[in-house]
Amino acid sequence: MRSIAFYCDAHSVEDNAMEQLQQYSQKPFVDNICAFTDIHYCAEKALPVGVAFKTTDYFYPLITGKDIGCGVMYLKIDKQYWLRPFDKNAHYRAFAQAHTQMTDDGLGGGNHFLSIEEDNEAVYIICHTGTRDRGIALYQHCIQLTRDFSQAYGRDVDYVHRDFVQPDFIRYYQDILQFGYERRKNFCIKTLIFLQNANYLVCNKAAIDKGYLTHNYRDQQEEGVLHGTPYVLEDSIHNHLRFSGKEIIHRKGSTELQQGKTAVIPLSMSRGSLLAKAGYLPGAADALYSCSHGAGRKLSRFEAMKYWKTVLKEKQRRAYKEQFSELLDRSGNFPSGYIQEFDFAYKDASDVFRLQPYLQKVTQTTPVVTVKYTEI
Numbered sequence: 001m002r003s004i005a006f007y008c009d010a011h012s013v014e015d016n017a018m019e020q021l022q023q024y025s026q027k028p029f030v031d032n033i034c035a036f037t038d039i040h041y042c043a044e045k046a047l048p049v050g051v052a053f054k055t056t057d058y059f060y061p062l063i064t065g066k067d068i069g070c071g072v073m074y075l076k077i078d079k080q081y082w083l084r085p086f087d088k089n090a091h092y093r094a095f096a097q098a099h100t101q102m103t104d105d106g107l108g109g110g111n112h113f114l115s116i117e118e119d120n121e122a123v124y125i126i127c128h129t130g131t132r133d134r135g136i137a138l139y140q141h142c143i144q145l146t147r148d149f150s151q152a153y154g155r156d157v158d159y160v161h162r163d164f165v166q167p168d169f170i171r172y173y174q175d176i177l178q179f180g181y182e183r184r185k186n187f188c189i190k191t192l193i194f195l196q197n198a199n200y201l202v203c204n205k206a207a208i209d210k211g212y213l214t215h216n217y218r219d220q221q222e223e224g225v226l227h228g229t230p231y232v233l234e235d236s237i238h239n240h241l242r243f244s245g246k247e248i249i250h251r252k253g254s255t256e257l258q259q260g261k262t263a264v265i266p267l268s269m270s271r272g273s274l275l276a277k278a279g280y281l282p283g284a285a286d287a288l289y290s291c292s293h294g295a296g297r298k299l300s301r302f303e304a305m306k307y308w309k310t311v312l313k314e315k316q317r318r319a320y321k322e323q324f325s326e327l328l329d330r331s332g333n334f335p336s337g338y339i340q341e342f343d344f345a346y347k348d349a350s351d352v353f354r355l356q357p358y359l360q361k362v363t364q365t366t367p368v369v370t371v372k373y374t375e376i
Contacts, residue, residue: 002025002026002030002032002033003025004021004022004025004033005034005287006034006035006355007034007037007287007291007292007355008036008037008351008355009037009351009355010035013039014040016041017039017040017041017042017048020041020042020046020047020048021033021035021048023046024051027060027159028159029056029057029058029159030053030054030055031053031055032053032054032288033051033052033054034051034053034254034287034288035048035050035051036050036051036052036290036291036293037050037292037295037296037347037352038253038292038295038296038297038347039051039296040296040297042065042252044065047063047252048252049252049253050253050254050292050293050296051251051254052249052251052252052254052287052288052290053249053250053288054247054248054249054250054288055247055248055250056246056248057161057162057163057246058159058161058162058248059159059160059162059241059248060158060159060160060250061145061146061159061160061241062139062142062143062146062158063241063250063252064251064252065139065239065252066135066136067108067130067135067239068130068131068135068138068139068177068180068239068240069130069131069135069176069177069180069181069237069239069240070112070128070129070130070131070135070237070238070239070240071128071180071181071237071238071239072126072127072128072184072235072236072238072263072264072266072293073127073181073184073187073188073233073235074124074125074188074234074264074273075126075188075191075192075231075232075233076122076123076124077122077124077125077192077229078121078230079118079120079122079123080202081201081202081203081229081230082123082200083199083200083202085368086116086368088325088326088369090198092326093326094194095191095369095371098213099114099187099191099371101213102186102187102190102213103183103187105132105133106132107127107128107129107371107372108130108132109337111128111266111294111341112128112129112130112372113126113127113128113269113341113371113372114127114128114187114191114370114372115127115273115369115370116191116368116369117273117365117367117368118365118366118368119364119365119366121363123368124273124275124365125191125192125195126264126266126273126365128264129180129183129184130180130183130239131179131183132183134179135180138176141169141172145160145164149161149164162243162246162248173241173243177237177240180237181235181237182216182218185217185220185233185235186217188233189217189220189226189233190212190217192226192229192231193208193212193226193227196208196227201229202229203227203228203229204227204228205227207227208227222234236255236256236257236258236261236263237251237255237256238251238253238254238255238293239251239253240256249288249289249290251290253293254290254291254292254293255291256289256290257277257289257290258278258289259278259281262276262277262362263275263277263291265291265292265293265294265295265352266294267294267295267343267346267349268295268341268342268343268345268346269338269341269342269343269367269370269372270323270341270342270367271295271343271346271349271366271367272364272365272366272367273364273365274349274352274361274363275362275363275364275365276359276360276362277359277360278358278359278360279358280357280358280360281358283357284358286358287356287358291352291358291359292356295346295347295348295349295352296346296347297345297346298344298346298347299345301340304339304342304344305336305339305340307344308339312344320334320342321334326369337372341372
């Protein structure tokens, strides 16, 4: 068995996730394998979420599941351009409606979200989503690729040799990752314009195209001035394969770190996000330039609902309803999907830096408003 690099408390890893991890560490062609603070069991595939590993010559195309190219982007606006607090009563429903028109296939379910968050110096638009139907199509392609290689290899295997694939496949894979990046950029840029239209930002409103929600902003610069509002955006992905010559880095729910770049590590819907970067590059290299992609679930979705109903006191439930009143349905209750994303369902964030010491904290945000669970 290859040694596993634990960037988490190994003693706190679920038994079923540890079993999956140990089994994968014995797989052929796996050179290095790392587990991060948000590691948890995945029923869909044999590999837990919150893991990265490296192979040489061979790769495992199915480890990501269908959500290939999922990632998190942030767009930062200095507070000197922020005019007033976001008014949920006036604009939450308009924002929730507008975001359904920002792309043609929505945010997706689960923990995907579009939020406005802040720290003392800036406002952040943060988008967590993937490649949706195109990612599913790529996954189906990967299934067929694995079958074809197995047939050529003479037995059923879950890996493929690098030389078996044509350059067109690598380009196709990269194009899908780029598509996910462009989708997140459209959500972030269009949210910026929504805020300009609603008089939250210093800008030139006369320059805004009334049909901005249908425009594709994929070519928008990562740093610039849009309608008079300066901004900067950065993106990171956490569910993908990265091909580099004979070496292939596999990430399943582990964030890719790039030198000099800042990545978002969402904590929970009610706690906001961490922004971090690789502060110690040799340590980041040992961790395959990867880190956790969140705080990590403490409670399963089923357990979170049980906790809400049987553990929290009425006073505590009422406090959530006051903080997130815009999310209540007509009967005054939260849809279950929101409850499953509150802070009590997630681990404490202190482990993120304590157990991943190569990370450097940039800032921590607090949530202003969040929209979730769009299916179009």
